[in-house]
Amino acid sequence: MEYAKVISESVDNTISLQGIKAPKALGDLVESIAGAVLIDTKLDLDAVWKVFNPLLSPIVTPDKLELPPLRELNQLCDSLGYFVKVKVIHDKNGTMEHVKLSVQLPDAKLVREGNGPNKKYAKGDAAFHLLKELEKRGISYKGKRVMDFSIPAGQTEEQSPKPAAHKKPKLDKTANLSTSDLKDISSGSSDISHTIPVILATNMKKKGGPRTELNAVCKRMQWPLPSFEAEEFKDRSLFKSCEGLVGSKGLNCFVSTITLCIPRHGGLECKGEARADKKSSFDSAAVQVLYELQRLGKITIDDASQ
Structure with missing residues (x-):
């Protein structure tokens, strides 16, 4: 009776079934009925399934x-x-x-x-x-x-x-x-933790480093992960003065924007510089976010190792 009560309450999502085990006697009873039906039907599995399908539903x-x-x-x-x-x-x-x-x-x-x-x-x-x-x-x-x-x-x-x-x-x-x-x-x-995270500036220069550091800060501070949005430009001549495009081939480039939610502070949106590929543009925007977080006193960027 206690197990039946627990199951009926779980249907209404009032309790969790975690850790609740069915009584062994219930399993023995089901096995005995299945064996009896199997013998009575002369080992006809289709007939057994026809009887048990309604009992086991929903499957x-x-x-x-x-x-x-x-x-x-x-x-x-x-x-x-x-x-x-x-x-x-x-x-x-x-x-x-x-x-x-x-x-x-x-x-x-x-x-x-x-x-x-x-x-x-x-x-x-x-x-x-x-x-x-x-x-x-x-x-x-x-x-x-x-x-x-x-x-x-x-x-x-x-x-x-x-x-x-x-x-x-x-x-x-x-x-x-x-x-x-x-x-x-x-x-x-x-x-x-109220301890201000410290980020090494050298990690921000590696490919994918700024995104990794930003995600690590979000995890430590328990902030929602930022959202990335990249915009593609077919003519990179619009960004002639951008150092990030020097030496790269191709005509198109990407400029990314990152939106970060800081609980009890509001939204933070930063745009990076133009880059030849999308992931690099993400890194550029992530760098801007990290420096903005330092300006707000949320993190510290250690430049001593540079």
Whole structure:
């Protein structure tokens, strides 16, 4: 009865099924019924399947399989460019594990705690509650959280529905934070280290170095990853004075713009210089962002090694 109650509550998404095991007696019962039907039908597997198909429905397939909460949260945040921060809270008694998970959105920081007999269970519990909060804000891993086994008209069982695409929420640079958002931010703002990151200037001169350093800063500060946008120009004569094009071949060039959201500060947009290829133009824009972050006092660029 207890297992049946848990399953019925999980259908309503009120609890997580993580760590809940079906009673062994239930598996033995299913096996016994299958064996009895198999013997009665004289080993006719088609007849057995005809009997068991309604009992086992809905059939779970890989594209409809529900992900563990922590894995689902990580995949969702990866697709949106957000970082999940994990903080383990040690219990003095040592009987339970406590874990705090936080996700920094452009306009709010969400923090949820989980408890369990071990870290894995506690992380899953916290991730489950964090997913529910994200879902309230219209951010969800559609096609995985909601297990809809109905087959739309005109679609066969072999045709699996396409997973819903995730769209990163657009940054409103002029919007003010609501009261509820401020509560979410204040609930976990102390988790982020106030130590100013130090970046070596030599790393910014390597190919791909500026982007790597910028992403590292975002991860450490738990800022959403920046967005890159490149514009192609067919005539590089418009940028004759640009040193980045000297010695390169071709007629076209690229100029990139990077938009970075700094929570509790606003949006930052920087444009780089023209470069012969798109990735190099990304690096040029990333350099501008890093120097702007230094001007704002967010990071320090160490030029001593130059």
